[in-house]
Structures are given as C-alpha cells and as structure tokens.
C-alpha cells in the first residue's frame with residue numbers, strides 16, 4: 001500500500017467549490033458528532049457507522065460517498081479515542097467539534113474508475129482536476145483526498161494498494177544504527193549520515209519567520225501573510241526531509257539486509273530529559289517508519305532494540321563507561337578501546353541485535369579483550385561523511 005501526493009491546480013471556480021465542499025463537510029461532521037453525543041447522553045444509545053450513514057442519506061449538496069466519509073471520520077475518531085483509553089494514555093482526546101479552518105480535506109473513499117487516475121482525474125462535484133503527476137502512480141488507486149494546505153495550495157493524495165514489489169536489491173550485511181544529535185545516523189560500520197545542509201538553513205529561516213509571526217497582531221492581515229509564509233516553509237522542510245529520508249533508506253537497505261535500530265520511544269524520553277529537540281525527535285520516528293516501509297516492500301529486515309545502556313556500555317568489553325553528553329569519544333579503561341561515542345553505541349546495538357554474548361571484561365591494557373568484535377568495527381576516529389558530502 002502506498003499514498004501518493006500531487007499538487008492540484010484548480011481553476012478559481014473549482015477552488016471555491018473545493019472550499020465550499022470542505023466547509024459543508026465540516027458542518028456535517030459537527031452535526032453528526034452532536035447527534036452521536038446526544039444519543040449517548042440522553043438515550044444511552046451508541047450510534048454506529050451505519051446509523052450515521054442513514055443520517056447523511058439524501059443530502060443532494062454533497063456526493064454521497066464524500067458525506068459517508070465524514071461519518072467514517074467520526075467513527076475513526078471514536079475508535080482512536082477508545083484505543084487511547086485502553087492503552088491508558090495521558091491525553092485521551094475525546095472527539096471534538098471542528099472549528100472553522102481545522103477541517104481541511106474531502107475524501108472520496110471508493111475510486112470508481114481507477115484506470116483513469118494518472119491521466120484524467122475527476123472528483124465528484126468539483127470536476128476534472130489539473131493534477132501535476134510528477135511521479136508515476138503504481139498499484140490500484142482506491143481512495144482520493146483533496147486537501148487544502150495551510151499555505152493555500154491544493155493537493156491530492158491517492159491511496160493505492162496492490163503495489164508492485166520495489167526493485168531494490170537487498171544487501172547481505174548486518175548493521176546497527178544509532179540516532180544521534182551530532183549525526184543524524186551513525187552505523188556500526190563507522191558511517192555517518194547527516195541531514196542535508198539546506199535543511200539547516202531552512203530551519204534557521206523558519207525560526208525567523210516564526211518570530212515575525214509571533215510579533216504580528218492577532219486577526220491582522222499581516223498575521224495571515226506571516227502564517228502562509230510559515231506554512232510554505234514547513235512544506236519545503238517536509239519535502240527536503242522526506243526526499244533525504246527515502247534516499248537514505250534505500251541506500252541502507254541496498255547495503256544491509258538486516259538493520260538493528262533503537263526503540264525510539266524509550267530513547268526519546270531519556271534524551272528529552274536533558275534536551276528538548278522536537279525537530280530531531282520527529283525526524284527520527286519519521287525516518288524509522290520510512291525504513292520499516294521500505295524494508296518491507298523490498299524484503300529487508302528491521303529489528304527494534306531496547307536502547308538501554310547503548311551509549312554507556314563499551315562495545316569492546318561490555319563494561320559500563322560513564323560519559324556525559326558532551327564527551328564525544330568513548331574511551332574504555334578496561335580494554336583501552338577508543339572510538340567515537342556514536343559508533344560505540346551503534347556497535348552495541350548490533351551486538352545486542354545479533355545476540356552475541358558480550359565478552360567478559362579483562363584487565364586494563366589487555367588487548368585480547370576485543371575478541372568477538374571484528375577488526376573493521378574498531379576503526380580510527382576520523383571518518384568520511386558519505387552522505388553529507390553530497391550536500
């Protein structure tokens with residue numbers, strides 16, 4: 001399964017019709033939600049999805065499937081809510097009414113002529129859409145959504161299934177990966193991968209825009225302009241990050257058939273104790289899901305590990321070597337191993353991953369203590385940054 005996203009260039013008339021349909025959907029959403037809440041409150045009746053379908057029937061202003069999808073969304077909101085209760089999450093998020101501007105898409109849940117998608121695309125009530133298919137659509141198109149982004153641009157997302165297997169030759173190697181603040185990724189083979197430089201510049205630019213936005217008066221015209229600028233910046237950042245993420249995934253999978261990574265929920269919590277790094281956290285978890293997705297479609301394997309002690313433990317002898325976040329080098333007094341701290345962490349992830357028994361600790365200066373670790377893993381400090389060098 002895969003979701004494609006394309007830019008839509010609607011005519012002025014179409015754009016206002018899309019806006020109108022979105023607004024109608026929002027009002028319908030609130031109406032159905034009110035019905036559902038009232039039925040439960042006053043009659044202890046839980047309206048099912050089909051009950052809601054009956055309420056939207058006969059509405060001529062909207063395409064039937066599109067209005068049914070509004071009922072689906074409420075159903076989904078409730079399901080997610082109950083799931084959060086079950087998991088006992090702190091934020092339960094009871095389904096809420098949608099304020100103006102917080103509902104931004106309309107969905108056609110069943111594409112009737114999938115073969116036409118990719119050439120001529122029609123959305124009910126809107127008409128023929130001018131879509132820029134910048135990449136070839138594969139699989140069978142199932143669901144289509146038109147979304148109005150905060151930047152004011154229109155996009156269409158098309159959900160496809162029956163995807164052909166991706167043509168990636170999965171590598172034979174095994175590798176451990178450490179997500180870090182210094183380098184985005186460090187592998188147990190001493191490779192460093194950093195975010196492309198433009199992303200850093202964009203983040204700086206975003207900070208400036210965010211500051212400008214915060215200084216504008218509420219409900220002013222300038223505030224609106226600043227909001228759009230910020231949204232466009234966010235889109236650019238997301239595009240650059242996605243592009244980088246997919247390419248890096250491919251690169252790793254082509255080299256390594258099995259990739260060991262850390263369970264980021266735990267790691268994120270630990271790290272945030274010291275540093276708040278929302279952007280980094282987001283890109284880690286986002287990258288992880290990309291990696292899982294790509295590996296699955298190509299036939300590779302991703303294994304999640306508990307990150308306990310990966311940075312403190314010595315990958316050479318298994319002893320705990322305490323270090324603060326600022327200490328970039330892992331220097332072991334037990335086996336005299338001296339390597340970059342992130343490489344050490346990545347090697348620990350690999351070792352735990354393949355279930356190697358940690359060699360027992362040996363006295364200081366005993367060189368035999370690196371037994372069990374292949375020589376290539378204990379590399380000198382300075383390494384090339386293969387990805388970063390390409391910009």
Ligand SMILES: [Zn+2]
Pocket residue numbers: 314315316317318319332333334335336337
């Ligand atoms: Zn050691």
